[in-house]
Amino acid sequence: MKKIILIKISCITAALFLIAFSNCNGPHHIIKPTVMIDSSRGLKDYYNNYFTIGVAVSPRALKTDEATLILQQFAGMTPENAMKMGPIHPKENEYFWRDADSIAGFAKRNNLKLRGHTLCWHNQTPAWLFKDATGNQVTKEVLLQRLKDHITTVVKRYKGTVYAWDVVNEAISDKKDEYLRNSLWLKIAGEDYIAKTFQYAHEADPGALLFYNDYNEISPVKREKIFRLVKSLKDAGVPIHGVGLQAHWAVNEPTRSQLDSTLQRFVELGLKIHVTELDISVYPKEHDSRERRPEDAVTAFTPAKEQGQLEVYKMCFELFRKYRRHISAVTFWNISDRYSWLDNFPVSNRKDYPLLFDKDLKPKKAFWEVVKF
Numbered sequence: 162m163k164k165i166i167l168i169k170i171s172c173i174t175a176a177l178f179l180i181a182f183s184n185c186n187g188p189h190h191i192i193k194p195t196v197m198i199d200s201s202r203g204l205k206d207y208y209n210n211y212f213t214i215g216v217a218v219s220p221r222a223l224k225t226d227e228a229t230l231i232l233q234q235f236a237g238m239t240p241e242n243a244m245k246m247g248p249i250h251p252k253e254n255e256y257f258w259r260d261a262d263s264i265a266g267f268a269k270r271n272n273l274k275l276r277g278h279t280l281c282w283h284n285q286t287p288a289w290l291f292k293d294a295t296g297n298q299v300t301k302e303v304l305l306q307r308l309k310d311h312i313t314t315v316v317k318r319y320k321g322t323v324y325a326w327d328v329v330n331e332a333i334s335d336k337k338d339e340y341l342r343n344s345l346w347l348k349i350a351g352e353d354y355i356a357k358t359f360q361y362a363h364e365a366d367p368g369a370l371l372f373y374n375d376y377n378e379i380s381p382v383k384r385e386k387i388f389r390l391v392k393s394l395k396d397a398g399v400p401i402h403g404v405g406l407q408a409h410w411a412v413n414e415p416t417r418s419q420l421d422s423t424l425q426r427f428v429e430l431g432l433k434i435h436v437t438e439l440d441i442s443v444y445p446k447e448h449d450s451r452e453r454r455p456e457d458a459v460t461a462f463t464p465a466k467e468q469g470q471l472e473v474y475k476m477c478f479e480l481f482r483k484y485r486r487h488i489s490a491v492t493f494w495n496i497s498d499r500y501s502w503l504d505n506f507p508v509s510n511r512k513d514y515p516l517l518f519d520k521d522l523k524p525k526k527a528f529w530e531v532v533k534f
Contacts, residue, residue, distance in 0.1 A: 202532075203234035203235070204517070207531075209236075212489050213490040214237065214492075215235055215236065215239060215493070216238060216239070216493045216495070217239045217492065218239070219240075219260075220243060222500075227497065227522065231496065236274060237276065238268050239275070239276040240260075240275075240277070241494070242260075242285070243260035245278065246282065246285060246286045247285040248285070249261055250311055251287055252289060253307075265322045265323070274490075275323050276435075276490070277315075277369075278330075279326070279330040279374065280358060280362055281312075281329050283331065283332075283346060286345075290307055290308075298349065308361065309361045312358065312362050313364070316361075316362055316366045317365050320365070320368075323369060325403075325435070325490075326372065327405055328358055328372060328401075330374045332373070333375055334386070340386055340389075356397065356399045359399050359401050371401055371403075372402065372403045372435060373387070373390065373394070373404055373405065374407065374437055375407060378407065379423045384427075387404065391430055404430060404435075406435070408436045408440075409438055409440060409503075410440070410441050410473065411445055411446035411473075412470055413446055414446050417476050417480070424480060424483075424488075427487075428487045434484070436481065436488060436490065437492050439493050440495065441477075441515050443513060443515065444513065470514070470515075471530050474517070475527070475531065478534075496518065497516055497522050498514045498519050501513050501514075
């Protein structure tokens, strides 16, 4: 009898303890295990089963201590400028291969996946493409032939090393009432140049993945124009395999709902999604260049800036993981805060801190939030 009483008391005590413990933080609280972070692992290791983590690089960076960081943290690379039309093909009968070759060689030696950037863009494009020997504007036929020759030469050179290309870059207009950017490509060749660019790239390397790449993709207006273009290419049977979302964002955008709806919309295309140029500015995005203001003098990486950036990075990667079945690559635009293209945009000589590693190549607080899942 005593044994039965003791057993009952023990059971009641245990039950009361479990009830009290489960209610300590509310009736539906679930105790989560502590997330263990291994500091010896890089971004590429944490996200090995999610998507390829890449980084935009320059040839110079590969000769510095940043090269070690690249190998520790990243599984893929994108040439920041070396494969753009202007740098790689400055004159009609002259190619400059050194910088692009050095990046391709580094990727090959170290087993890094290489994205090519970019085959057709309105910016950093050499003027000779659009003019004949007398300085007059070329015809559509001449321009398309020059485009084909360029793409065939470049893509074939890196066939087997570059697995994916940003084929057409930023063809969509930022103006609300305008569909395509009014570039020389559009003025001379018409809308056909976009489909032709994809066709030429596919012919040069049938095994490469081909992407349309653009920015301000979180803007509902521009998002729909990007969607319209990519869908029209897909429906027409153009060899396009994915959409690249540049993801040049900031502490004030995107919101969670804005990014979630953006990713969901592009999922509807049924194509691959690459986040191609990710950085999070510590300054609120303004979208327009302007003159310096007194408040721009405060350029330190303050605790407030650090916290704001941390929260946006954390949220972005939570959503990237949510859409892991559709996102196959996430690439940061530059390696560390030592250098960023944002240091001169939109305000010249204003230091930004948009990446996960500081100027000493140490992981910032935001890094630990990105890998803590």
